[in-house]
Amino acid sequence: MSELAATGPRTVDRHRLAELIKRERLLYRANFPGSWEAFSAGGQHLLGGVPMTWMRMWPGDYPLYYAAASGARLIDVDGNEFIDFCLGDSGAMAGHSPVAVQAAISRRYGEAGGATTMLPTQEAAWVAAELARRFGMQHWSFTLTATDANRWAIRLARQITRRPKILVFSYCYHGSVDEAFIVATPDGPRARPGNVGAPVDPRETTRVAEFNDAAALERELAHGDVAAVLMEPALTNIGIVLPEPGYLDAVRMLTRQYGTLLINDETHTFSAGPGGCTAAWGLQPDIVTIGKSIAGGIPAGAYGLAPELTELILNDADADINDTGGVGGTLAGNALSVAAMRATLDEVLTDEAFAGMIQVGTRFADGVQGALDLYRLPWSVVQLGARVEYRFSPEPPRTGGQSAAAGDARLDEYMHLYMINRGVLLTPFHNMALMCPATTEADADSHAAVFAAAVEDLV
Numbered sequence: 001m002s003e004l005a006a007t008g009p010r011t012v013d014r015h016r017l018a019e020l021i022k023r024e025r026l027l028y029r030a031n032f033p034g035s036w037e038a039f040s041a042g043g044q045h046l047l048g049g050v051p052m053t054w055m056r057m058w059p060g061d062y063p064l065y066y067a068a069a070s071g072a073r074l075i076d077v078d079g080n081e082f083i084d085f086c087l088g089d090s091g092a093m094a095g096h097s098p099v100a101v102q103a104a105i106s107r108r109y110g111e112a113g114g115a116t117t118m119l120p121t122q123e124a125a126w127v128a129a130e131l132a133r134r135f136g137m138q139h140w141s142f143t144l145t146a147t148d149a150n151r152w153a154i155r156l157a158r159q160i161t162r163r164p165k166i167l168v169f170s171y172c173y174h175g176s177v178d179e180a181f182i183v184a185t186p187d188g189p190r191a192r193p194g195n196v197g198a199p200v201d202p203r204e205t206t207r208v209a210e211f212n213d214a215a216a217l218e219r220e221l222a223h224g225d226v227a228a229v230l231m232e233p234a235l236t237n238i239g240i241v242l243p244e245p246g247y248l249d250a251v252r253m254l255t256r257q258y259g260t261l262l263i264n265d266e267t268h269t270f271s272a273g274p275g276g277c278t279a280a281w282g283l284q285p286d287i288v289t290i291g292k293s294i295a296g297g298i299p300a301g302a303y304g305l306a307p308e309l310t311e312l313i314l315n316d317a318d319a320d321i322n323d324t325g326g327v328g329g330t331l332a333g334n335a336l337s338v339a340a341m342r343a344t345l346d347e348v349l350t351d352e353a354f355a356g357m358i359q360v361g362t363r364f365a366d367g368v369q370g371a372l373d374l375y376r377l378p379w380s381v382v383q384l385g386a387r388v389e390y391r392f393s394p395e396p397p398r399t400g401g402q403s404a405a406a407g408d409a410r411l412d413e414y415m416h417l418y419m420i421n422r423g424v425l426l427t428p429f430h431n432m433a434l435m436c437p438a439t440t441e442a443d444a445d446s447h448a449a450v451f452a453a454a455v456e457d458l459v
Contacts, residue, residue: 009394010459017458018410020414025417028059028420031078032064054429057428059428067079069092072085072087072096072440072443074425082424083443083446085435086433087436092436094344094436095436095438097297098296098344100348101343101344104339105343107339108335108339117335121339130345131294131345132304134276135279137305139304140302140304142300142332142337143302143303143329144332146175146289146292147174147301148175148329148332149302150177150230150289151177152326153228155325156305156313157261157263157287158228159316160227160261160309163224163225163226165226167208167221168180168207169209169210169232170211170401171237171400172235172238173237174232175267178205183208183401184210184216189202191203207220208220211231211243212399214251217254218254226258227261230263232266233248233277233283234384235403237430239431239432240383240384240388241382241398241400252283263285264276264287265289267290269384271357271385271387273385286305286309289302290302290303296340296344298337354385354386357386360440361385362383367444367445368388368448370448371452374452378393379393381396386435390431415431418450419447419454
């Protein structure tokens with residue numbers, strides 16, 4: 001009989017947790033005075049004191065200000081060095097400033113000159129062909145963000161199907177797409193709490209179901225008004241929620257049965273491999289969207305269409321996709337972003353690189369699990385390729401609602417403060433760690449040691 005089975009799991013002493021948070025907050029202020037000064041100065045003209053208000057989500061009352069970053073390392077304005085498992089919440093999945101991307105940007109913006117001309121470059125065709133190889137979608141168009149890729153995919157789906165609504169999964173994340181801020185509750189769908197200035201009630205535009213619930217999905221699709229299901233093959237931004245066996249097959253079968261298009265948002269699930277979950281799990285979506293990571297930190301996104309959709313949209317006389325139809329953006333597909341995408345896909349986030357990243361991810365997950373077993377904590381850890389996350393629940397959540405319920409703001413604060421104070425960065429929104437090509441097994445072991453120390457202090 002295991003020690004856990006013999007003695008049972010430990011519970012967290014909330015009084016001790018509060019005392020540890022107080023200790024770590026004091027240590028944070030002592031460690032990062034330069035960041036405090038920068039934050040205070042920024043508050044004079046920056047909304048909330050930061051360039052984007054979500055940067056306030058870092059623990060410790062103010063964010064670190066960084067001075068330099070390279071590979072899997074980051075240095076703040078006080079000269080502290082960190083192992084960076086946040087990696088820009090996937091934007092730096094290729095690592096910070098990879099050499100190949102630096103060179104490509106230098107050539108394009110320096111030697112060749114120009115970044116945005118409203119004219120194509122020959123590199124764009126190479127990038128589209130590589131994305132087609134990886135994800136299976138034949139034709140691609142470029143954006144500047146995954147949010148825009150999702151917005152435009154939704155527009156195309158509505159145009160093709162002549163249906164008004166989309167369907168998403170409760171506690172999903174697809175950037176700032178208005179239609180996605182909706183959750184399922186026992187009393188029916190409602191706007192996700194905290195949604196700022198929604199243009200309309202999302203129930204007017206969106207249907208919602210819990211992930212891994214095929215019956216709920218079928219009930220919503222049966223209304224016959226859903227243009228597309230927009231989904232991550234595994235939820236990631238509410239903690240990693242993996243699909244149960246057979247679930248994604250059921251999604252594909254049901255969407256086809258009810259004449260609904262299927263959009264795979266691979267922005268975060270790209271961590272599963274060179275072609276994301278779409279390739280790793282043999283999926284057959286109608287549209288794939290992606291962003292953040294494919295250009296080595298330079299803003300870029302893309303969406304790819306299956307061949308039959310390409311013909312439908314190009315031959316639709318009512319679809320003004322060349323001008324005012326709302327599909328596009330002046331800087332989308334600019335030469336600088338395209339050059340960065342080619343360098344990233346060709347030389348950095350290669351098939352070989354992913355194999356190494358996933359191996360390090362496994363070592364990271366094993367280190368977390370080892371500490372949970374040793375200290376009998378009823379938490380769980382889940383891996384999606386190069387991405388790893390732990391939740392404060394004994395079993396990995398199977399739905400977005402369950403994962404949201406497993407959140408614990410005080411435990412999050414403690415774990416993040418403890419890590420930052422000892423040179424380790426996780427994504428501030430949740431307990432996510434991402435591996436890049438420069439992340440080493442020694443980095444994973446360093447995290448395991450700090451994680452174990454944090455848990456030991458707690459229990």
